[in-house]
Amino acid sequence: xxxxxxxxxxxxxxxxxxxxxxxxxxxxxxxxxxxxxxxxxxxxxxxxxxxxxxxxxxxxxxxxxxxxxxxxxxxxxxxxxxxxxxxxxxxxxxxxxxxxxxxxxxxxxxxxxxxxxxxxxxxxxxxxxxxxxxxxxxxxxxxxxxxxxxxxxxxxxxxxxxxxxxxxxxxxxxxxxxxxxxxxxxxxxxxxxxxxxxxxxxxxxxxxxxxxxxxxxxxxxxxxxxxxxxxxxxxxxxxxxxxxxxxxx
Amino acid sequence: xxxxxxxxxxxxxxxxxxxxxxxxxxxxxxxxxxxxxxxxxxxxxxxxxxxxxxxxxxxxxxxxxxxxxxxxxxxxxxxxxxxxxxxxxxxxxxxxxxxxxxxxxxxxxxxxxxxxxxxxxxxxxxxxxxxxxxxxxxxxxxxxxxxxxxxxxxxxxxxxxxxxxxxxxxxxxxxxxxxxxxxxxxxxxxxxxxxxxxxxxxxxxxxxxxxxxxxxxxxxxxxxxxxxxxxxxxxxxxxxxxxxxxxxxxxxxxxxxxxxxxxxxxxxxxxxxxxxxxxxxxxxxxxxxxxxxxxxxxxxxxxxxxxxxxxxxxxxxxxxxxxxxxxxxxxxxxxxxxxxxxxxxxx
Numbered sequence: 001x002x003x004x005x006x007x008x009x010x011x012x013x014x015x016x017x018x019x020x021x022x023x024x025x026x027x028x029x030x031x032x033x034x035x036x037x038x039x040x041x042x043x044x045x046x047x048x049x050x051x052x053x054x055x056x057x058x059x060x061x062x063x064x065x066x067x068x069x070x071x072x073x074x075x076x077x078x079x080x081x082x083x084x085x086x087x088x089x090x091x092x093x094x095x096x097x098x099x100x101x102x103x104x105x106x107x108x109x110x111x112x113x114x115x116x117x118x119x120x121x122x123x124x125x126x127x128x129x130x131x132x133x134x135x136x137x138x139x140x141x142x143x144x145x146x147x148x149x150x151x152x153x154x155x156x157x158x159x160x161x162x163x164x165x166x167x168x169x170x171x172x173x174x175x176x177x178x179x180x181x182x183x184x185x186x187x188x189x190x191x192x193x194x195x196x197x198x199x200x201x202x203x204x205x206x207x208x209x210x211x212x213x214x215x216x217x218x219x220x221x222x223x224x225x226x227x228x229x230x231x232x233x234x235x236x237x238x239x240x241x242x243x244x245x246x247x248x249x
Numbered sequence: 250x251x252x253x254x255x256x257x258x259x260x261x262x263x264x265x266x267x268x269x270x271x272x273x274x275x276x277x278x279x280x281x282x283x284x285x286x287x288x289x290x291x292x293x294x295x296x297x298x299x300x301x302x303x304x305x306x307x308x309x310x311x312x313x314x315x316x317x318x319x320x321x322x323x324x325x326x327x328x329x330x331x332x333x334x335x336x337x338x339x340x341x342x343x344x345x346x347x348x349x350x351x352x353x354x355x356x357x358x359x360x361x362x363x364x365x366x367x368x369x370x371x372x373x374x375x376x377x378x379x380x381x382x383x384x385x386x387x388x389x390x391x392x393x394x395x396x397x398x399x400x401x402x403x404x405x406x407x408x409x410x411x412x413x414x415x416x417x418x419x420x421x422x423x424x425x426x427x428x429x430x431x432x433x434x435x436x437x438x439x440x441x442x443x444x445x446x447x448x449x450x451x452x453x454x455x456x457x458x459x460x461x462x463x464x465x466x467x468x469x470x471x472x473x474x475x476x477x478x479x480x481x482x483x484x485x486x487x488x489x490x491x492x493x494x495x496x497x498x499x500x501x502x503x504x505x506x507x508x509x510x511x512x513x514x515x516x517x518x519x520x521x522x523x524x525x526x527x528x529x530x531x532x533x534x535x536x537x538x539x540x541x542x543x544x545x546x547x548x549x550x551x552x553x554x555x556x557x558x559x560x561x562x563x564x565x566x567x568x569x570x571x572x573x574x575x576x577x578x579x580x581x582x583x584x585x586x587x588x589x590x591x592x593x594x595x596x
Contacts, residue, residue, distance in 0.1 A: 051479065085476070093468060102482075106466070107480075107481060114457065116462075118278070122272065163480070
């Protein structure tokens with residue numbers, strides 16, 4: 001298997017603090033890879049480095065073998081690496097439909113046009129239709145995003161990432177704040193993605209991680225603490241110690 | 250594409266000829282509303298029915314056009330500016346100089362002024378990409394001040410503080426048509442017709458723009474720039490593009506003023522121009538393109554009414570009006586029947 005996304009000795013320092021400390025990570029093609037670790041382990045910082053929101057202090061990031069360490073965030077998206085946000089980031093004054101139609105138009109390379117209206121391409125509308133159905137947003141498609149219930153917003157958050165047709169999907173706690181009963185449903189949607197989509201998941205809920213992921217990387221204090229397949233990592237006593245320590249602390 | 254493989258095949262509803270809810274809703278977003286059509290119908294009617302008011306109406310049309318320019322960057326892209334007069338003034342001086350020194354034909358002059366203002370917008374757009382709203386307010390204000398002083402200083406070119414006088418406009422002629430030889434008269438009939446047509450054309454074009462993927466991406470980056478970049482929108486390029494387009498429209502408004510009055514003075518670069526257009530937009534409402542028209546009508550009528558009644562204290566009453574408008578909120582203000590009802594009665 002070949003790595004589709006790879007970091008080498010990635011470092012990010014905020015002043016004296018190394019939020020990411022010499023992280024070398026390889027996400028294989030078609031991976032179901034989870035990134036876990038206690039609060040403050042640097043998981044979100046790592047995602048921000050991968051997506052270009054932050055610039056690393058040192059190290060390199062490669063996507064499909066190309067160095068993208070300094071590539072602008074939107075160009076990484078156009079290369080197929082798309083993320084979701086732990087704290088919902090939406091377009092408050094648009095509707096779910098226009099948000100999705102915009103994302104679909106961008107990945108189809110039609111977003112620069114100013115003469116034809118958004119969605120005049122039937123294929124864009126059809127893709128939106130599919131996403132709205134799949135994420136149970138069809139009943140609120142015309143409501144302004146700011147008026148949506150929290151659960152719907154979380155669904156839209158993920159639907160927008162999928163509207164970009166990702167090849168590499170970075171999910172930053174996709175079910176954060178989602179009621180217990182709806183979590184499984186979101187994960188079923190994610191699990192149903194085609195095998196060639198590589199997924200890196202940040203998640204706190206261990207049951208979800210162990211159900212979903214095949215590979216797990218444990219991050220502690222910004223550095224890789226343990227890595228391996230799900231069975232190995234879940235039995236690792238050191239990992240248990242880290243998590244037990246957190247739970248009781 | 251790989252993430253949504255079943256999207257490639259059109260849903261059954263679409264194959265039957267009926268459109269899916271998503272396609273229907275997307276078409277609905279861009280549909281002409283009845284009041285828009287009424288507004289466009291009112292434009293030529295105002296020319297026909299109010300011939301004696303042509304000079305005032307011409308001023309209103311020019312301010313409305315100027316406000317459309319600001320609405321694109323402020324209402325849609327969320328870029329605040331206190332210096333939109335930079336482009337208004339640049340268009341005005343370009344049109345006046347072009348008529349004086351090169352060619353008196355108004356349409357050619359308008360095209361040149363629009364192109365020149367667009368170039369200035371493109372060149373200064375880098376200044377608004379970084380920083381906060383406060384830096385943008387200061388930077389845009391600064392650019393307008395610089396141009397004001399340049400126009401003041403380069404008096405061999407611009408006439409300095411006296412303004413550019415002796416601009417003689419040629420008659421309005423559309424090549425290849427029967428529309429030829431309409432001279433700009435003192436009554437302002439030709440002038441108002443000219444400004445109205447330019448305003449209507451710009452509105453139609455801007456309307457297409459704001460409903461296009463480009464236009465929606467502007468609203469997206471206004472709402473959340475981080476997320477806009479995260480779905481692949483190039484936020485910087487979009488801002489450069491819309492700033493340039495807005496500058497071109499402001500330049501067109503300035504050119505119309507210079508051409509229909511045959512005069513360009515430092516006043517076109519003045520701070521009060523930038524502030525006034527912002528007031529007009531606040532009165533009429535941002536983010537729906539037509540706020541400038543309603544705002545310009547209210548603003549000019551208020552100005553004329555109050556100035557006729559109490560010339561010295563016009564600013565006092567304007568100020569009071571603005572305070573009340575902002576405190577009450579525009580939505581409630583234009584719906585007087587909601588003022589005394591129960592809260593729930595509003596909408």
